[in-house]
Amino acid sequence: xxxxxxxxxxxxxxxxxxxxxxxxxxxxxxxxxxxxxxxxxxxxxxxxxxxxxxxxxxxxxxxxxxxxxxxxxxxxxxxxxxxxxxxxxxxxxxxxxxxxxxxxxxxxxxxxxxxxxxxxxxxxxxxxxxxxxxxxxxxxxxxxxxxxxxxxxxxxxxxxxxxxxxxxxxxxxxxxxxxxxxxxxxxxxxxxxxxxxxxxxxxxxxxxxxxxxxxxxxxxxxxxxxxxxxxxxxxxxxxxxxxxxxxxxxxxxxxx
Amino acid sequence: xxxxxxxxxxxxxxxxxxxxxxxxxxxxxxxxxxxxxxxxxxxxxxxxxxxxxxxxxxxxxxxxxxxxxxxxxxxxxxxxxxxxxxxxxxxxxxxxxxxxxxxxxxxxxxxxxxxxxxxxxxxxxxxxxxxxxxxxxxxxxxxxxxxxxxxxxxxxxxxxxxxxxxxxxxxxxxxxxxxxxxxxxxxxxxxxxxxxxxxxxxxxxxxxxxxxxxxxxxxxxxxxxxxxxxxxxxxxxxxxxxxxxxxxxxxxxxxxxxxxxxxxxxxxxxxxxxxxxxxxxxxxxxxxx
Numbered sequence: 001x002x003x004x005x006x007x008x009x010x011x012x013x014x015x016x017x018x019x020x021x022x023x024x025x026x027x028x029x030x031x032x033x034x035x036x037x038x039x040x041x042x043x044x045x046x047x048x049x050x051x052x053x054x055x056x057x058x059x060x061x062x063x064x065x066x067x068x069x070x071x072x073x074x075x076x077x078x079x080x081x082x083x084x085x086x087x088x089x090x091x092x093x094x095x096x097x098x099x100x101x102x103x104x105x106x107x108x109x110x111x112x113x114x115x116x117x118x119x120x121x122x123x124x125x126x127x128x129x130x131x132x133x134x135x136x137x138x139x140x141x142x143x144x145x146x147x148x149x150x151x152x153x154x155x156x157x158x159x160x161x162x163x164x165x166x167x168x169x170x171x172x173x174x175x176x177x178x179x180x181x182x183x184x185x186x187x188x189x190x191x192x193x194x195x196x197x198x199x200x201x202x203x204x205x206x207x208x209x210x211x212x213x214x215x216x217x218x219x220x221x222x223x224x225x226x227x228x229x230x231x232x233x234x235x236x237x238x239x240x241x242x243x244x245x246x247x248x249x250x251x252x253x254x255x256x
Numbered sequence: 257x258x259x260x261x262x263x264x265x266x267x268x269x270x271x272x273x274x275x276x277x278x279x280x281x282x283x284x285x286x287x288x289x290x291x292x293x294x295x296x297x298x299x300x301x302x303x304x305x306x307x308x309x310x311x312x313x314x315x316x317x318x319x320x321x322x323x324x325x326x327x328x329x330x331x332x333x334x335x336x337x338x339x340x341x342x343x344x345x346x347x348x349x350x351x352x353x354x355x356x357x358x359x360x361x362x363x364x365x366x367x368x369x370x371x372x373x374x375x376x377x378x379x380x381x382x383x384x385x386x387x388x389x390x391x392x393x394x395x396x397x398x399x400x401x402x403x404x405x406x407x408x409x410x411x412x413x414x415x416x417x418x419x420x421x422x423x424x425x426x427x428x429x430x431x432x433x434x435x436x437x438x439x440x441x442x443x444x445x446x447x448x449x450x451x452x453x454x455x456x457x458x459x460x461x462x463x464x465x466x467x468x469x470x471x472x473x474x475x476x477x478x479x480x481x482x483x484x485x486x487x488x489x490x491x492x493x494x495x496x497x498x499x500x501x502x503x504x505x506x507x508x509x510x511x512x513x514x515x516x517x518x519x520x521x522x523x524x525x526x527x528x529x530x531x532x533x534x535x536x537x538x539x540x541x542x543x544x545x
Contacts, residue, residue: 100478108477108478109477109478110473110474110477110478111478112474112478137477139466139470139473139474141465141466141470141474142463142464142465142466144460144463144465147465148460148465148466148470148471148474148475148478149474149475149478149479151456151460152452152453152456152457152460152471152475152479152485153479155452155455155456155513156449156450156452156453158452159448159449159451159452159513160449163441163445163448163449166439166441167439168438168439168441168444168445168448169436169437169438169439169445170437173436173437173438173445174436174445174449176407176434176436177407177409177436177438177445177446177449178445178446178449178450180405180406180407180434181399181405181407181409181445181446182446182450183482183483184481185479185480185481185482186480188449213512214512214513215512215513215515
């Protein structure tokens with residue numbers, strides 16, 4: 001059976017949204033739109049990508065609820081909240097499916113999706129079919145903040161940031177140790193800059209709140225980087241910039 | 257201060273033999289020491305066999321293999337380490353063994369000798385206290401298998417001086433390893449930062465968020481890891497992996513992030529240790545995995 005490409009609208013002001021938009025254009029989804037309210041009513045699949053601000057996410061969902069067709073399937077990123085919680089903000093929660101969306105989601109070979117408790121099978125099927133048309137492999141996992149890859153990677157990155165903040169080693173040595181000592185494809189600190197330091201923070205924050213355990217506590221430095229807007233490649237500043245600043249500062253203070 | 261010319265390696269287990277091989281292949285006369293004569297003979301034969309295999313595979317010339325072999329000496333007498341510039345200790349991970357070795361070496365070697373320990377789990381600062389001048393000792397942590405893995409963690413104890421670190425960095429580069437420098441903290445860099453890769457995967461699996469197979473596929477295809485966390489535990493040995501986690505956890509005095517998962521312990525209790533027992537998270541007995 002040949003699956004038709006549906007009319008897709010993307011809502012979200014972040015790299016994940018742009019990355020998916022690029023992917024759709026690349027796969028000839030001609031009618032795809034990005035943050036275009038006038039297109040929402042025609043969309044059969046709406047992809048929503050806010051990971052950081054809860055009120056922003058709620059606003060996105062309310063907008064989709066108001067302007068979009070009530071029958072449209074919604075694929076919403078669930079790094080910080082479960083699909084079940086995000087779905088609860090909708091008039092018709094059964095049409096929402098969660099998915100994992102780091103900044104580089106468009107480039108990855110595989111995407112994880114997770115139905116909420118309320119999700120009905122036809123919406124899950126539609127989301128799967130359209131992701132396949134975008135050239136993605138799919139794994140369906142249970143609904144928990146951060147799913148699998150964003151969760152495990154965020155914990156690795158958090159540990160690397162703890163080590164950096166404690167002065168265990170330089171950023172470069174931490175990254176190289178993980179690449180050369182255990183064959184990681186990227187060092188955790190450079191990886192954080194690629195997927196978005198704010199997204200890593202979102203996953204940890206979500207797990208910390210959902211599961212209430214000390215092990216998910218974001219490193220203090222990670223929080224500070226988010227407040228400073230040093231969230232990685234998107235902003236041009238991240239962990240390496242932080243380290244350089246710290247070195248400059250300490251030599252400046254010595255001169256005072 | 258002069259560089260390193262002559263090296264000694266203490267302990268002829270897998271790690272010690274591997275380190276000695278790296279040293280002689282890079283032109284360093286090396287003495288391999290062990291208390292056990294038989295183990296020493298076995299280690300020497302192993303190193304020679306590996307060198308010969310490298311010749312067969314065309315990785316090194318026959319001449320190079322012969323030269324390397326000539327540079328290896330073995331001994332059960334610690335006193336023959338009198339004239340070495342660098343001692344790399346790779347004895348079993350027991351403090352009393354290391355203490356006794358360094359106490360003796362302190363009297364045997366010259367005050368210029370550089371001391372290094374290949375420990376992966378013990379405190380460098382504590383071991384440095386076994387020699388009179390603790391500024392001369394640092395951690396020098398290789399990864400298994402030592403001849404193949406490019407990384408060495410150079411670990412600075414509280415008393416280790418910068419000159420010791422610099423000389424070990426220089427030596428690491430001469431033997432074609434990639435050195436990183438870190439402070440004397442539990443698990444150093446790699447064993448610490450890698451913990452969540454295994455621990456969180458176990459947690460996700462046990463909480464029924466995703467299966468073993470799914471988690472491995474996701475980490476490889478979404479994350480680009482070469483192996484998934486469960487495949488890798490099977491390769492390393494689930495018992496070895498659990499032991500490392502336990503050590504890091506207790507060295508951090510019970511920091512929640514490092515708490516081992518009971519399911520991993522169940523696997524060990526069941527004797528399912530991974531590839532070496534033909535079964536761990538996957539089965540290896542009948543079919544090729």
